[in-house]
Amino acid sequence: MNKYNLNEFQQQAVDQIEGPILVIAGAGSGKTRVIVCKIIKLLEIGIIPENILAVTFTNKAASEMSNRVKESTNENVLTTTFHALGARILRESIHHLDYSNNFTIYDEEDSLKLLKDCYKILNIKDEKGNLKKTKYLISNAKNDLVDINNIKFDYSFTKTKIDIFHLYQKKLKEYNALDFDDLLYLTANLFQKKEEILNMYQDRWPFLLIDEYQDTNFSQYTIAKLLSKKNKNICVVGDPDQSIYSFRGARYQNILNFENDFSNAKVVKLTINYRSTKNILDAANFLIKNNSNRLEKDLVSNLNDGENIKVLNAKTDTEEAKFVINKILKHKKENNISLDNIAIFYRTNFQSRIFEDYLINENIPYVIYGGLSFYQRKEIKDILAFLKLLITKKDFISFSRTINIPKRGIGKQTLLKLLFFTEKENISIINLIEKYLENPSDFKDFKLSSRQKDNLKDYIHKLKEIKELYNQKIDISKIILKMIDTMNYNSYLKEDPISYENRKENVKELISKASLWQKENEGYLDEFLQNLNLMSNVDTKNEKCIKLMSLHNSKGLEFDLVFMVGLEEDLFPHINSKNTLDAVEEERRLCYVGITRAKKYLYISHCQTRYIFGSSKFCIKSRFLKELPEKFIEKVSATMQENYFDPSMNEGIDNDFDMYYPGLMVKHKTFGEGMVTKVYSTSLGETLDIVFDDGDITRSIVTKYAKLSMV
DNA sequence: ACCGGCCTGTTTTTT
């Protein structure tokens, strides 16, 4: 052992300074430590910090890593996400692609609104759900680096869709905005088209380290490959079993192909898990073995057996939540686990609500990662839209968001006409309005009431007033304050008295964030906005809180005590992923990620009924739960409950029922691809139905009998 | 042409 306590293989990975190196690192095998130590080592041998670039997958991981390097060496090494890296590069160099350097960044909501406008301009009616599908198509195309001007027709990219894509891209450029995918797409484009620019960045960062390489998509892969092409010092770390982002184009094949892509690559495998006790890790290993598409590997724990995984079959989601809260209190007291070492993981963000309710009730401090982030809130986005409009007066999306704050009587129809005029005349929305106000008779078929005209005049006038502050580079926080004042934003917020206090607080927080940011950073409004858009979940809160997050957000983290909740078919694995084997296997990897976050205690729960879309639905135990071998599991109950179980249910079916409904019991047994469902009436004391079922039918059957038993 | 009220589908997962 050495001063960083590295094992033999970790040490090998750290010591390999030059040339390509691939580190296949199982969950909890110390990969972050390897990257951190490698950076420290690079600095020790005299590489200057400016020559090192570390890319991670989330902002949280990035800041954690750079803090650790800073603590040991007091040096700042650029540690960032691919998207933020793209933004940084493009901010400097995008003019080589004939874009403007002060671009703003559109989030998903803005992008969708723009896409919708494109449908309108092209007079294509958007059928329900189509919009998102098209967005997804465009997103994938960009992630795959297709040449936008040369898209291949195929069954998904119809002629119409290609037209939409072209217009969407043209409009983005016109509005001086990039969507998330552009940050990667245009960066890769820049590197491919402008060799001297690529050369400059290659010289700037001769040492490249990439974490979570299994989750890179083609554009990210291309950026990495081009950046390292000259110096070939690329170190990638990852675990194919933890690839969970294929929905945004990630290809775990990238990590499997590394040795082909980079000749003479050294490969190091880390297979000792220092995180989880044996029971937890072994259960996870058994689970992941159910994936057919995987590279076999043996990950062993170097800790003791530890406790079994506790599994709860809860009657309702309420019971599940209560149970979790009780156990949190118990562990806190009995095992002296601090709250920030506890996490609740769920598949979809909406599940967080019920836990929040109970946590608030019990006065337990908590923080939610992901979900509706601060910057996606309406009040914040309103203000940011005003700010974007200061930078780019062509930005129609930001204009339409702000024009009726406060109400100015400009409705859908008027906005649509304005949109058409800007497109036809190729003029910014602000200039268009000015022109119109000067001489309305120039615009045939476009009559506005004098009230509307006055309102528009008022809007333009006020916007100019605010823009004056921007031109003088007055503090961002002062601009926001001025905006709130001039636009009477507070009384606008007061229109909804219930949310008013909360929204006002958020606005205040934004203002203080702005002034803090400006104190600590160089740059002005466009950099500030960029920062906000790319920071999904800022964890400025250092208090001791328990953490709630989606399973996707849990990757890379670890906790003493973990609750995985909602392990039910259709929720996890999610219903939308059940069409293809690949998607189910990805869900299984997600489950694997969740389990391997737990260091000492792991609770997994599923419910028999759950409130979803405002009504109660029946739920079936997740197949993943069934895949965990019994020997690692201990069944626990929420309370000492009545015995719903009838011995006659035992015949040929395993020992616990899966659903409960007043007067009914329902049991499942998996049977090949489907399952057998048995419905038993407790009031009549007889079996009502036995069906062969793919899981979906069960609900209707049970509902049928439930109704009967109610009458 | 705008506004407000009712109805409906809607939620994976993230930068």
Next chain:
DNA sequence: ACAGGCCGGT
């Protein structure tokens, strides 16, 4: 439960 879409009233 809730936001966004549609329709009917002003």
